[in-house]
Amino acid sequence: MTAAGGESTREDLVRSAARDWVEKRSFGATLPIRGVDLRSEFLFGGDQVRLVDQAGIWKPAWMAAAFTIRTTHTPAGQEAPYFDEIGADGLHRYKWRGTDPNHHHNKALRDAMKSRVALIWFIGAEPNAYIPITDVYLVAEEPDQHQFVVSVGDWVDLRPDSPAEGWIEKYLLTQTKQRLHQPMFRVGVIRAYEQRCAICALNHVELLDAAHIIPDSDEAGVAAVRNGLALCKIHHAAYDRGFLGIRPDLVVQIRADLLQEKDGPMLLHGLQGRHGQKLMTVPKRTEERPSAELLELSWNRFAAGAA
Ligand SMILES: [Zn+2]
Structure with missing residues (x-):
């Protein structure tokens, strides 16, 4: 995303630098990064920029929309530790914080959806260690179910009045498999x-x-x-x-x-x-x-x- 004038803002630059950093630091989403390192190791222009917060949704005060989202680790034996839920269309969902649509975290997610910024999704691969999934977009909101629809890889228009046809969902499912399920498979196997x-x-x-x-x-x-x-x-x-x-x-x-x-x-x-x-x-x-x-x-x- 760029500002109206076409020039990158500091926020754009930080998002892009953070994306590159987590890719490199995790060996291309192969080795989990510890939560403590996500809080302290990433620097931008000499300043420490936290990549996660206590809550699952993280928006630094100076940013216009959510920066990263996080899903905590689910112990082995429990089903699919890497997503909140999957909808009938096969796409992942990310839950609101609580049930208040106007909670500042939910607003931060809505702003990320509206401005189409790419988020980083940290998925718990171990207790307190996360695999980063980059280029994650919130493409629709389902307020009655307190959640957003997640697309991994590309932003697409999934609103009911959009020209999106069935093929777009099929494409998104392929992307999700490659960009989310394969990394989680890889990290699980390499760790085991x-x-x-x-x-x-x-x-x-x-x-x-x-x-x-x-x-x-x-x-x-x-x-x-x-x-x-x-x-x-x-x-x-x-x-x-x-x-x-x-x-x-x-x-x-x-x-x-x-x-x-x-x-x-x-x-x-x-x-x-x-x-x-x-x-x-x-x-x-x-x-x-x-x-x-x-x-x-x-x-x-x-x-x-x-x-
Ligand atoms: Zn060998």
Whole structure:
């Protein structure tokens, strides 16, 4: 958003700098940022600017509209910790503070909706640590239900008299999946595997992916940690392309023809050397370990392709 003259205001600049900072600080929404750091670490022009407040909705006094929103962590075992609610249209909702439409926090959200500013949504990934979701817009308000409709990625006109058709909601759902559900999947998987590749134990988050056991394009490919494996870039690509498979008993099998090949150290140690070996890293919590059912489905596909 820019001011009428086209020049960026201090508020625009702070919002944009904060967006870049949280992206970088969280390794692209992979590692949660502690609440205490969100209160103290971000600086703009040498001044400390708080990114969260005690309440879920945060509007610094000098800003014209809400700056960030926050959803606290819900312990494991409870459903979907990363949103307030999902409407019948599949889009997320963010609840008002209380039930008074004129509470200053609710006004701050309404102003953000009207001026179409991008908010940062901090979602609790652990007690007191948050994953930032950037480019979050409030696109409509449902006053009778005390909530706003959230769009992740783009602002779109969802008002009843707008020309928006069904495709816009479909588009928004795709955006939400990519911009919100995938990061939450990724952060859950990387955390469960303690930032190590399941196959080789590489411990550099920049080189790790959250791989799906069953692709999310598949009906069985749920975005849950039990359908995930933390894998380094090489092992992720090797898994997705059928260079290796993982048996339901968590033993790695390298494709037969690759075992015959002679090549450099990556093939020798990184692939052939893992043949017949158990996964090096598995989550401590039983419910986060790879699902035997999903592994079997994936293993059968690998075995069929490798035969
Ligand atoms: Zn690896």
